[in-house]
Structure formats: C-alpha cells, structure tokens
Amino acid sequence: MTDSSDQIILGIETSCDETAASVVVNGSTILSSVVSSQVDLHARFGGVVPEIASRAHTELITPVIAQALVEAGRTGKELTAVAATYGPGLVGSLLVGVSAAKALALTWGVPFVGVNHLEGHLYAGLLEEPDLQFPLVVLLVSGGHTMLIEMQGHGRYRLIGQTVDDAAGEAFDKVARYLDLGYPGGPVVDQLATQGDPTAIKFPRPMINEGYDFSFSGLKTAVINHVRKNPDVSAEDVCASFQAAVVDVLLTKAKRAAEEVGATAICLAGGVAANSELRERTLDYSVETGVRAYVPSRSMCTDNAAMIATAAWWRLNADGPSGLDLGAEPNLKLDWVA
Secondary structure (H helix, E strand, O other), rough: OOOOOOOOOEEEEEOOOEEEEEEEEEEEEEEEEEEEEEEEHHHHOOOHHHHHHHHHHHHHHHHHHHHHHHHOOOOHHHHHHHEEEEEOOHHHHHHHHHHHHEEEEEEEEOOEEEEEEEHHHHHHHHHHHHOOOEEEEEEEEOOOOEEEEEEOOOEEEEEEEEOOOHHHHHHHHHHHHHHHOOOHHHHHHHHOOOOOOOOOOOOOOOOOOOOOEEOOHHHHHHHHHHHHHOOOOOOHHHHHHHHHHHHEEEEEEEEHHHHHHHOOEEEEHHHHHHHHHHHHHHHHHHHHHHHHHHOOHHHHOOOHHHHHHHHHHHHHHOOOOOOOOOOOOOOOOOOOOO
C-alpha cells in the first residue's frame, strides 16, 4: 500500500546489454523489477556488440516498461518521477533509455532524473539493507569497473583505488574466452572453480601489497601462458587458481581500506559480486573481525533498474529534477569529494 505522500519512481536502465525497468517507492520498496537480458544475442560474438545492443534496447524498452508498470499496479500518472541511467555505458544503449525516460516524463507531466550508473550500484546495497551506517567501503567489481570507494554519506564518495588496466570481470571473460568456455565467462569460471584445486597453480597476485589500485592484465596473461605451456592442464584447476588469485587481491585491498577509514561495513557491488568465492570469503571476513559485510542478492549484483530508481529518489530530493537537455555521457565519472 502507498499513500499520497509516497514518492513513486520509475527507473530505466539500458547502459549495456540489459533492458530493465523498475518501480520503487521512497527509494526502499520495490513494487516491480523487470530485466530483459541480451546474453543470447551476444554470446556467439564472445562479447557485447554495441550496435546489436542498442537495436535490441529499442525493441525491448516499451514492453519492459509496460510490464514493470503492470506488475507494480501503477499508471504513469501516479508516478512522482521517471529516471534513467545517462552514463557511463555504451552511448547508443544509453540514448535509448534516456530518450524513453524524457518522453514519458513529458507525457505524464512528471520530473526526469538522470542517474549515474555507478551511483546506482552503490545504492543497490542501501536498497536491500537500509540500516547500513556510513562510512562504508564499497568494492564495485564488474566487467567494466573495479573500484574501491569510500561512501561517506549520501552523494559523498571518495575513490580509494581502481584498476589501471583490465577490470576483474573483463579478466574473467578473457580467461573464459581463451579456455573456450563461452560467454559470459564469469559464471562459467565460477562454476568450474568449485570442481578444481585453488592451490594447484601459483598464479601471481598483482599489486596485492602496493596501494589500493588493481591490475588484472598480467594475471590474465599468466593464465594464458600457463595453459599454452601445459595444454593438458585441468580447466577446473585453472579456473579455481585464477579465481582465488583475483579474490585474494580484491579482498586484501578491501579489508585494508575498511580498517584505514574505520568503515562500519564492506559492501560488494557489481556483476562480479555474484561470484561465489568472493561472497563466501567476504562473509568469512565479517565473522572473523566483526566488521559488517553486505553481500547483495544476485539480482542486485547485475544491472537492474531498481538501483537506478533508488539512486534517483535520493538525487531528486537532494538536487531536484534533471534538465531535459541532459544527454548520454558514455564516459561519465562519479563526483569525488576532496
């Protein structure tokens, strides 16, 4: 049930290869969340093809939004605002969502709110665990990003570290592609890793004791070189050893950052947050230290529109609506505090 004081926001997410729409009340209650994945369209190419992605968004955006409204039991005129991701991401894909959101906002006479995709991932945690207390250390790990972020408060973020080359998810996909495991690679590597020995191969832990930045390109190359020299090596052992190296680096730096800033919790975010070893070892760390760990549901790890609607709710109340001249910004960054 909602009342007249509630703020009901329709969120739209089209930054990459998921067409998503969600209706969220007051930034905390999900009335609907619809995600249409394009994985099957891109699988034979071994990665996302931007032109195919934008065309698929064009075809899917209207039915996905309609389904989200029907499942929420709401009409457009009952909404407080319409929000959409405007960056970062693929420019053609972003334009589909932004254009749809602006058109609907004009049609229904409600504000439009542009949302930073990275900020959306940060708010996915607060959507499921609204009682999390700042400061938080967020490990944002996906196919395009690997970042350690101190979330000091609403809209106040400090970049602690980031990848200097490949993102962790990108490394998973590249290793899977070399092993001919299919696309997307992360879930397949994760599955095979459960059947392998994580100590079988001593892969490097790049930059593990060097500051807070990450580097996974060399680790990816080490995996490829090892397989070339040992063509009969078990794929399960390769996946387990590679995954263990990635998780070691991610968590070592996240733990150190949490201790440095006095974080109340470590929060996982992004597609790689669905990785079973990363999730399990993050929870183990919480048990060992008493520092709270937030491990999102897998539906909140991947791109979705509920997190966009939640971030939009805060932005609308803090900054007001976005201008209708706001365009897609494929290289959009978060605003960092000094």
